[in-house]
Amino acid sequence: MEMEEGEGSTEEKYDVEIATTASSLGGSGVFHIINDILGFVLYMHQQIPSVLQDMSLDFDGLQTEFTDLEAHLTQPDVKPVVRRKLLSSKREVKHEIKKMQKLMTTISTLQSALQLLIREAPDIQRVVLILGGSPLRPQKAYELLFTRGDNGLSFEGDFSKSKATEALSKKTIRALISTGAGSTSCPGPMRLFVLVQAPPSLNLPQDFLPKRDFRYNRKFVPLKLRFKCKTQDNETNSPFNSGTNDLIWFQCRHVIKGLAFQQPVEEKY
Numbered sequence: 001m002e003m004e005e006g007e008g009s010t011e012e013k014y015d016v017e018i019a020t021t022a023s024s025l026g027g028s029g030v031f032h033i034i035n036d037i038l039g040f041v042l043y044m045h046q047q048i049p050s051v052l053q054d055m056s057l058d059f060d061g062l063q064t065e066f067t068d069l070e071a072h073l074t075q076p077d078v079k080p081v082v083r084r085k086l087l088s089s090k091r092e093v094k095h096e097i098k099k100m101q102k103l104m105t106t107i108s109t110l111q112s113a114l115q116l117l118i119r120e121a122p123d124i125q126r127v128v129l130i131l132g133g134s135p136l137r138p139q140k141a142y143e144l145l146f147t148r149g150d151n152g153l154s155f156e157g158d159f160s161k162s163k164a165t166e167a168l169s170k171k172t173i174r175a176l177i178s179t180g181a182g183s184t185s186c187p188g189p190m191r192l193f194v195l196v197q198a199p200p201s202l203n204l205p206q207d208f209l210p211k212r213d214f215r216y217n218r219k220f221v222p223l224k225l226r227f228k229c230k231t232q233d234n235e236t237n238s239p240f241n242s243g244t245n246d247l248i249w250f251q252c253r254h255v256i257k258g259l260a261f262q263q264p265v266e267e268k269y
Contacts, residue, residue, distance in 0.1 A: 007019025016175045016225040027118040029165045036169040047258025110254040113207035126197040141222035189258040195248040208250040
């Protein structure tokens with residue numbers, strides 16, 4: 001994949017630059033930024049009918065409702081007319097769960113895979129989210145660069161979302177919207193692929209496969225974001241340090257397929 005903007009160029013250009021006063025985003029921060037941008041991409045390009053957080057709450061609510069209906073139906077004193085209504089409601093809820101099940105399961109599996117990746121390779125620098133038929137035929141692509149801060153060589157923490165990360169995420173989404181990201185719809189359900197740059201020694205075969213020769217079509221231009229951390233040494237904040245040359249691309253095996261739906265997308269960001 002070409003990292004320079006032109007022949008002889010050493011400086012990469014970015015559509016969005018997000019500065020933070022933190023010395024490092026840390027593993028948890030990187031995970032939540034990726035996850036929130038992933039949700040933004042799916043929603044703004046009309047692959048899901050509502051924002052990801054709302055969909056998760058709706059899905060949990062449907063599962064609870066289904067369990068409650070089943071429990072009610074097992075009661076011996078339920079009258080036939082009530083039983084028929086309960087059975088009808090149960091069928092409707094089951095249909096809604098089935099419609100969302102694959103998407104929600106894939107998203108959950110992908111989130112777990114990203115967390116495993118960050119524990120294995122906490123200093124990942126590049127992540128690409130590609131919407132299209134395949135990674136080689138993108139309709140849209142969002143390339144994220146996390147400049148190296150003082151991450152250290154391991155991440156042993158949890159993935160809870162701090163207030164600082166929440167604020168940074170909102171700042172990022174606002175910056176994306178101001179550049180016009182997501183303003184063009186993609187026709188019909190599409191697939192979202194996740195690729196990351198990591199050391200060749202990464203060994204997560206159930207979740208990531210090496211894609212050493214990955215590159216975009218020359219005519220395709222991704223939207224690029226860079227997250228800049230406050231560092232003591234500017235050298236550590238550069239994507240072109242020696243460590244970058246040792247990284248290769250890995251493609252996540254968990255591919256999200258958008259949902260087909262009719263209702264218009266409401267503006268929620």
